[in-house]
Amino acid sequence: xxxxxxxxxxxxxxDNVVAEVDGVQKEASVMLLxxxxxxxxxxxxxxxxxxSRLDEEYAEETLRLMREVFSDEGIT
Amino acid sequence: xxxxxxFQDEFRDRGLVKNMAANIRAMAERLTHPVNFMEVCGTHTMxxxxxxxxxxxxxxxxxxSGPGCPVCVTPISYVDKALACTxxxxxxxxxxxxxxxxxxxxxxxxxxxxxxxxxxxxxxPLDAVSLAKNNPERRVVFLGIGxxxxxxxxxxxxxxxxxxxxxxxxxxxxxxTMPAAMEILTADPELNLTGYLCPPHVxxxxxxxxYKPLADKYHIPCVVTGFEPADVMQxxxxxxxxxxxDEGKVEIQYSRAVSWGGNPKAQAILHQLFEPCNxxxxxxxxLPDSGLAIRGEYAExxxxxxxxxxxxxxLENPACLCGEVLKGKLTPADCPLFAxxxxxxxxxxxxxxxxxxxxxxxxxxxx
Ligand code: SF4
Numbered sequence: 001x002x003x004x005x006x007x008x009x010x011x012x013x014x015d016n017v018v019a020e021v022d023g024v025q026k027e028a029s030v031m032l033l034x035x036x037x038x039x040x041x042x043x044x045x046x047x048x049x050x051x052s053r054l055d056e057e058y059a060e061e062t063l064r065l066m067r068e069v070f071s072d073e074g075i076t
Numbered sequence: 077x078x079x080x081x082x083f084q085d086e087f088r089d090r091g092l093v094k095n096m097a098a099n100i101r102a103m104a105e106r107l108t109h110p111v112n113f114m115e116v117c118g119t120h121t122m123x124x125x126x127x128x129x130x131x132x133x134x135x136x137x138x139x140x141s142g143p144g145c146p147v148c149v150t151p152i153s154y155v156d157k158a159l160a161c162t163x164x165x166x167x168x169x170x171x172x173x174x175x176x177x178x179x180x181x182x183x184x185x186x187x188x189x190x191x192x193x194x195x196x197x198x199x200x201p202l203d204a205v206s207l208a209k210n211n212p213e214r215r216v217v218f219l220g221i222g223x224x225x226x227x228x229x230x231x232x233x234x235x236x237x238x239x240x241x242x243x244x245x246x247x248x249x250x251x252x253t254m255p256a257a258m259e260i261l262t263a264d265p266e267l268n269l270t271g272y273l274c275p276p277h278v279x280x281x282x283x284x285x286x287y288k289p290l291a292d293k294y295h296i297p298c299v300v301t302g303f304e305p306a307d308v309m310q311x312x313x314x315x316x317x318x319x320x321x322d323e324g325k326v327e328i329q330y331s332r333a334v335s336w337g338g339n340p341k342a343q344a345i346l347h348q349l350f351e352p353c354n355x356x357x358x359x360x361x362x363l364p365d366s367g368l369a370i371r372g373e374y375a376e377x378x379x380x381x382x383x384x385x386x387x388x389x390x391l392e393n394p395a396c397l398c399g400e401v402l403k404g405k406l407t408p409a410d411c412p413l414f415a416x417x418x419x420x421x422x423x424x425x426x427x428x429x430x431x432x433x434x435x436x437x438x439x440x441x442x443x
Contacts, residue, residue: 006084047229055331066096066306070095
């Protein structure tokens with residue numbers, strides 16, 4: 001029930017967006033978000049609402065860090 | 077063209093996860109005591125079972141599932157109240173699908189629906205508002221359960237109903253707030269918790285700062301962690317680093333979705349609609365200020381006030397060990413009913429009903 005899925009916004013009309021993941025489209029409201037979102041942004045969708053924007057820069061940063069810390073040489 | 081989520085595959089990269097496991101094993105050799113890290117999010121529970129995370133960890137790094145499944149922590153008395161709502165032919169009971177098969181004292185919503193009660197499954201609380209709008213001669217009672225993540229969407233639905241001036245929409249609210257439960261579990265010496273993988277979606281609302289009082293008071297490491305396998309592994313690694321350094325602070329691993337302050341707009345809406353109340357958690361008992369009650373200003377949307385529901389004391393199945401499973405004291409396999417009498421097709425306890433329940437996850441992804 002608490003399931004929430006990262007999806008990409010494919011269209012936007014006021015507070016209503018259509019978001020998509022793996023070819024499945026869903027309508028969602030962005031009225032709970034404090035920040036502006038645009039088509040192309042990734043959001044987490046839960047029970048018909050976008051509950052958070054996924055920040056691509058932070059995602060890249062997290063991955064970079066993971067790869068750095070957990071590279072094969074990093075293991076002692 | 078299909079749009080996958082661009083980072084998803086990378087956070088599921090098996091090679092990366094394997095390296096992370098090796099690193100964790102190396103670090104764990106420096107531990108003087110075994111550690112118990114608890115996850116309190118149903119999505120974590122599922123992900124940990126689905127991706128076999130436990131099998132990647134050394135024996136002295138234990139993962140314990142806590143009360144992260146909203147359906148599972150909902151007491152039987154709530155289900156009984158929901159069932160009572162179905163007896164009035166005026167009412168349409170609208171609910172998330174997970175609630176349907178949860179056994180109440182005498183019946184379940186599924187059984188009542190088979191018997192003709194008007195019970196509708198909705199994907200979003202806004203669908204329940206539309207139901208009310210399209211059925212002006214009926215009354216829609218929405219079953220509002222869940223943590224902060226879901227509570228904000230239900231608050232939004234009440235605001236939507238208010239702006240449409242609907243007089244036939246109300247919510248049977250039993251929302252719960254997570255940090256209060258974590259405090260009780262942390263204080264339990266039997267559980268002996270060493271750290272928390274804090275819930276990703278709840279934290280998008282309340283922010284990393286919400287765990288600071290807990291971390292400070294109990295000197296316990298708390299890491300807000302995403303739910304992909306590489307996220308979970310990194311969360312565990314961060315907890316281990318803190319443990320080895322004898323630190324007890326809050327960190328955010330899931331920085332791509334969670335900030336320190338959380339979502340101010342969602343917090344304002346939650347505050348506008350709800351006030352803290354004492355509430356009964358299945359397995360944990362009544363926890364002070366851990367629930368969200370609809371404020372007096374919105375009484376006309378509060379099913380408790382509108383319907384004056386009075387139900388007899390709830391009957392628990394004494395053989396069901398859900399309460400102990402929810403506290404992380406027992407694993408599903410410790411329950412004599414697990415996989416025999418109690419299965420997802422015919423669940424005895426709530427932990428077997430919801431796909432995020434520990435018993436259901438254990439059943440589906442190997443015991
Ligand atoms: S296996 Fe079934 S009866 Fe046993 S604790 Fe889990 S839900 Fe309850």
